[in-house]
Amino acid sequence: MSRYLILNGIVIDCTGSKPRTGAAILVEGDRVVGVGLEAEIRSLAERGGPYKIIDAGGATIMPGIIDVHVHPSYGDILSFEELDIYTGCEYRTLRAAHNLKKVLRAGVTTICAPGSNWNINVALRDAVNAGMIEGPRISAGGRYITTDNAIAAAFPTHIVHPQSSFGILCNTRDEMIVAVRKQLKEGVDIIKVAGDGDSLTSSGLLAGTITFEDLQAIAELTHMMGRRCTIHARSGQSAAAAARAGFDWVIHASFMTDEDLAVVVKHRTPINPTLSLLANTLDWGRDVGASDGLLDAYKRELDAASRILTKAHREGVVFIAGTDAGQGPVPYGEWHAREMEHLVHYVGMSNEEALLAGTRDAARVIGMGDMVGTIEAGKFADILVVDGNPLADITVLQDKQRLKLVMKGGEIVDHLDPVPQPRVYRWEKPQLYWSEPQLMTQEFVRSTARVKPAWMSEASSPTAYQPAKIVKIA
Numbered sequence: 001m002s003r004y005l006i007l008n009g010i011v012i013d014c015t016g017s018k019p020r021t022g023a024a025i026l027v028e029g030d031r032v033v034g035v036g037l038e039a040e041i042r043s044l045a046e047r048g049g050p051y052k053i054i055d056a057g058g059a060t061i062m063p064g065i066i067d068v069h070v071h072p073s074y075g076d077i078l079s080f081e082e083l084d085i086y087t088g089c090e091y092r093t094l095r096a097a098h099n100l101k102k103v104l105r106a107g108v109t110t111i112c113a114p115g116s117n118w119n120i121n122v123a124l125r126d127a128v129n130a131g132m133i134e135g136p137r138i139s140a141g142g143r144y145i146t147t148d149n150a151i152a153a154a155f156p157t158h159i160v161h162p163q164s165s166f167g168i169l170c171n172t173r174d175e176m177i178v179a180v181r182k183q184l185k186e187g188v189d190i191i192k193v194a195g196d197g198d199s200l201t202s203s204g205l206l207a208g209t210i211t212f213e214d215l216q217a218i219a220e221l222t223h224m225m226g227r228r229c230t231i232h233a234r235s236g237q238s239a240a241a242a243a244r245a246g247f248d249w250v251i252h253a254s255f256m257t258d259e260d261l262a263v264v265v266k267h268r269t270p271i272n273p274t275l276s277l278l279a280n281t282l283d284w285g286r287d288v289g290a291s292d293g294l295l296d297a298y299k300r301e302l303d304a305a306s307r308i309l310t311k312a313h314r315e316g317v318v319f320i321a322g323t324d325a326g327q328g329p330v331p332y333g334e335w336h337a338r339e340m341e342h343l344v345h346y347v348g349m350s351n352e353e354a355l356l357a358g359t360r361d362a363a364r365v366i367g368m369g370d371m372v373g374t375i376e377a378g379k380f381a382d383i384l385v386v387d388g389n390p391l392a393d394i395t396v397l398q399d400k401q402r403l404k405l406v407m408k409g410g411e412i413v414d415h416l417d418p419v420p421q422p423r424v425y426r427w428e429k430p431q432l433y434w435s436e437p438q439l440m441t442q443e444f445v446r447s448t449a450r451v452k453p454a455w456m457s458e459a460s461s462p463t464a465y466q467p468a469k470i471v472k473i474a
């Protein structure tokens with residue numbers, strides 16, 4: 001059993017207590033066995049046999065980051081077609097295992113994975129726990145429980161819903177119950193429901209698409225079986241209905257009215273806003289050719305979310321940090337810690353509150369509060385050493401140069417070893433005929449194409465267009 005004494009740093013244990021200088025941490029096997037004054041912990045270490053010292057060099061010692069919204073099975077997607085269709089289960093699973101390394105090496109030692117193609121999250125969780133693959137701890141969700149009216153049934157009704165989709169189509173309550181029962185049997189930790197659409201695909205974002213009674217039935221069964229449930233709810237209607245039905249947390253909640261918020265406050269339902277997807281797209285969308293329509297829609301949503309979530313924070317709603325990593329704007333291993341900055345910037349949280357949203361509070365809400373989220377005796381030794389003070393500047397957690405140590409379960413992660421970007425598999429991306437958004441109009445051919453029809457090259461061309469004469473017949 002390996003033993004480490006971590007010392008000479010400022011310990012931010014994320015229990016809510018003050019940072020401590022002159023403190024030390026003793027790790028034995030996969031657990032923290034002591035946190036306290038250095039002399040005390042050192043003598044504890046000496047009593048138990050040989051140990052190694054990790055000198056933090058004055059840096060911050062804190063628990064590993066928790067991202068409650070990561071989709072390992074997606075693969076940094078840029079479209080629904082890519083998400084649902086192009087990559088098969090086998091390659092998708094292997095790619096997900098590869099991408100998990102990036103997440104862990106960014107200092108994220110636990111994720112919640114609300115939503116998956118197939119049952120990939122459960123397989124990843126078990127493979128990580130068995131020590132077969134490298135990755136963060138995973139709270140695993142299955143396919144979204146979706147109706148035809150919500151985000152996980154992305155294609156028109158004349159297309160048969162793909163079995164490879166991230167959603168399982170359930171248009172009646174009976175179908176929902178069957179799907180929930182099967183997922184619980186297949187070993188999910190959480191049930192994920194699609195409560196409505198998104199800013200691009202939805203016909204109406206202020207309207208929910210699933211009834212309170214349906215949500216209540218799902219929550220009742222899920223809780224009876226000892227698991228948790230969450231919902232994709234951009235609309236206030238779905239967010240409030242889920243809160244009333246006893247859902248464990250709500251994802252997004254961007255378009256709540258004051259009345260919707262009052263329901264969420266009353267039921268003390270935590271929110272994971274997932275601002276990263278919106279903010280990253282707004283910050284860098286122009287650079288990657290995002291359309292005006294996309295940018296306008298995301299701007300409207302971020303403005304609405306910022307307004308109501310700032311109010312929610314003031315009224316005591318618990319926030320937890322999650323990024324939607326696995327979507328193109330939020331690639332694996334890149335921006336997990338940036339959500340905490342967004343919680344400060346857009347929701348008005350203090351640096352400390354945001355840090356707890358990405359550690360202690362995240363762990364509690366996803367049901368892992370007794371294992372991770374803080375540095376305390378008895379918990380897993382998931383520990384970071386970071387050059388800088390996140391309580392003074394929350395952005396220090398984003399800079400990989402500042403990450404000095406990543407420890408998960410008492411084992412040191414080789415976080416500086418770069419994880420190569422997987423090569424793009426032939427069928428992974430949508431099969432576009434060409435890459436420029438350009439149609440082959442006559443104007444395009446005339447002005448740009450290297451090969452032109454003979455008539456176009458003739459000196460007389462182009463001739464003025466003459467409409468056909470309309471001859472009146474008496």
Ligand SMILES: [Zn+2]
Pocket residue numbers: 069071115324
């Ligand atoms: Zn998501």
